Structures are given as structure tokens and as C-alpha cells.
Amino acid sequence: MVKKPIYLACFLAVIGIICAGLIASVNTMTAPIISEREKAEKEATILDFFPSMTRFEESDTSESEEFKAIQVIYNIYDQDNDCMGRIYELATKGYGGDIQMFVAYDLKTKELINLRYIGTFSETPGFGSRVKEDEFLSQILNKPVDGMSIDTLSGATITSSAVKKAIDEANAHFLKH
Numbered sequence: 001m002v003k004k005p006i007y008l009a010c011f012l013a014v015i016g017i018i019c020a021g022l023i024a025s026v027n028t029m030t031a032p033i034i035s036e037r038e039k040a041e042k043e044a045t046i047l048d049f050f051p052s053m054t055r056f057e058e059s060d061t062s063e064s065e066e067f068k069a070i071q072v073i074y075n076i077y078d079q080d081n082d083c084m085g086r087i088y089e090l091a092t093k094g095y096g097g098d099i100q101m102f103v104a105y106d107l108k109t110k111e112l113i114n115l116r117y118i119g120t121f122s123e124t125p126g127f128g129s130r131v132k133e134d135e136f137l138s139q140i141l142n143k144p145v146d147g148m149s150i151d152t153l154s155g156a157t158i159t160s161s162a163v164k165k166a167i168d169e170a171n172a173h174f175l176k177h
Helices: 003-049 128-132 157-176
Strands: 055-059 070-077 083-093 098-106 111-118
Touching: 003 070, 003 083, 003 098, 003 111, 070 157, 083 157, 098 157, 111 157, 128 157
Parallel strands: none
Antiparallel strands: 055 070, 070 083, 083 098, 098 111
16 A cells, blocks of 8 residues: 555656656757847847948946946947947846846937837736837937936836836946946
8 A cells, every 4th residue: 555655656756857857858959049039139129220230249248236237238330330329238127027128329319219128028918018108118219318307107117117227227328438
């Protein structure tokens, strides 16, 4: 009678080990593919923001203590090899989880010219997702960075405050550099 539960426990342990091994091997096989697709999506977004660019470079983000939301900075160059813009890859914590976004700036006009959310966006539909709508975006797009004021959205305070804070950090870094 004692042998049957022990046998079942060992059987389940073996099945669990086999399943864990299968999941790990699938993850190992798909991780490079996922990484390449994410890289291609980011490059397509950068090209969409600056269609006349010839190249871009990642810039130093060592000031992470002061600018915690900034993950990567991309400097965008034109055919004359002049820096024409800058894109910040930002990450912040919203109500529904992590929010990742690209924020693009034009160096000539000193304006925030584009914003795109990347990756998984799991904010509450109708509330936190309103940061993707004109009501929020009209405050920032094609506006001068110096003196920009962003209001949070009623009913989406946590999400809009998180996005506002990340954009404010990118604005401060942009003006400082």
C-alpha cells in the first residue's frame, strides 16, 4: 500500500523533469529568434521615426541613477553624418505592468516628435490605455521640450503618471545633452 504513492510520486517527478527539460530546450531554440525579431521591430520603428536617416548609434546611458527610466539612447544621423535626432527607449512601471516606449526628438526644433509604445502593453482598456490616445499624446507631440507640461489623465492616474515621469526624465536628459 505504501509502494503505490511512492511510485506515483516518483513517476510525477520524472514527468516534471522531462517537461522542464523540454521547456528549457524550446526556450533555448526560440530565444535567438525572439531577440532578432525584437531588434528588427526596434530598427523599423527608428526608421519610421526618421525616414531620411542613414544610420544610428547607441549612446552611453551610464547616468542611470539620475535617469532611471532611460534604457537605451539612439543618436540618429543623416547622409552628411550630422546628428539629426535622438530616440530614448524608456521603461516604467504602470498599473498593469511594465510599459516600454520609444520617444523621439528632433535636434533642430528641440521638439518631441514621436512616441510609440513597444513590447507588451497590458494597461486597462479604457483607462490606462488612454495614454495611447490623442487626449494624452496631443500634450506632447510636436511640442517644444523646454517648458513642456504634461497633465495626468483622470481615471488613469497611475499609468499616465508613470508615462509622464519617464517622458520628463527623457526631456531632462535631452535638454542636458
